[in-house]
Amino acid sequence: MAKQSIFGRVAQLAKANVNAMLDSAEDPQKMLDQMVRDYTDNIAEAETAVAQTIGNLRMIEEDYTEDVQASSDWGSKALAASSKADEFRTAGEAASADKFDSLAKVAIQRQMQAESEAKTAEPTISSQREIVEKLKTGLDAMKSKRHELVSKRDELIARAKSAQAQNQVQEAVKSIDIMDPSSEVGRFEEKIRREEARVRGAAELASSSLDTQFNSLEDLGEQTEIEARLAALKAPNSAPSLTTGSEQ
Structure with a gap:
């Protein structure tokens, strides 16, 4: 069996x-x-x-x-x-x-x-x-x-x-899909873009401030010239001059 x-x-x-x-x-x-x-x-x-x-x-x-x-x-x-x-x-x-x-x-x-x-x-x-x-x-x-x-x-x-x-x-x-906005790479890329934008803004701001300073200097020069001429008019024995800055 x-x-x-x-x-x-x-x-x-x-x-x-x-x-x-x-x-x-x-x-x-x-x-x-x-x-x-x-x-x-x-x-x-x-x-x-x-x-x-x-x-x-x-x-x-x-x-x-x-x-x-x-x-x-x-x-x-x-x-x-x-x-x-x-x-x-x-x-x-x-x-x-x-x-x-x-x-x-x-x-x-x-x-x-x-x-x-x-x-x-x-x-x-x-x-x-x-x-x-x-x-x-x-x-x-x-x-x-x-x-x-x-x-x-x-x-x-x-x-x-x-x-x-x-x-x-x-x-x-x-x-690691870089096209995914929620991925680490996407967030890092966005951070870099913001930093680049900040740098460009700072540079633009700095440039604008420099132009303003130069304009102030030009205004100051003109005012100085005016004050000088006024002082010359008030000086004794002085005669008015038609030609700016010329002498005989």
Whole structure:
């Protein structure tokens, strides 16, 4: 029953539709990891069962071979005893002849017993050989399926990591998007623009103040000239001059 149970699990696992199971799984990676572990455990268990079945088969085969050989040996002994009995009977030694005929009968009986045992073992050997072949086939199917699962798991993990890496890159690009006014770069650019505007305003203000000072100087020069001329008019013995700043 144990061997049949293991063989049943081998057949069931070998026929498993991996793609369908992946479609219905919430976490394919964890499911595949668990399936790989289950397959590995069942393979080890099935290998033990196959080894035990093969060992039992070899024992039965050895017993069968011994029975066949014993049948042949007892047949030879029966023939030898019968021939000896015939010799004694020809020689007129009836008692000795009967003795060897009795030995021949015993040998024949042993021969028949060995033949019966060998014949009884034949269907068992045939059945055990069939079971061994089925178990070996099941094991090969399981190993093939396990290889498929491992490949599928590795592919899935690689795809998941690739998708995760692409998502991280996209998120990183979003976080440094200089066109985003709310980003750090946008705020820094706006700060620089305000500082540049402040510098231009200060320069413009400074320029305006300088022009005012020069205009004040010009007004001051004109007033000084007026005061000087007025003083000259009031000075004694002074005559008005029509030409500004000219003397004879």
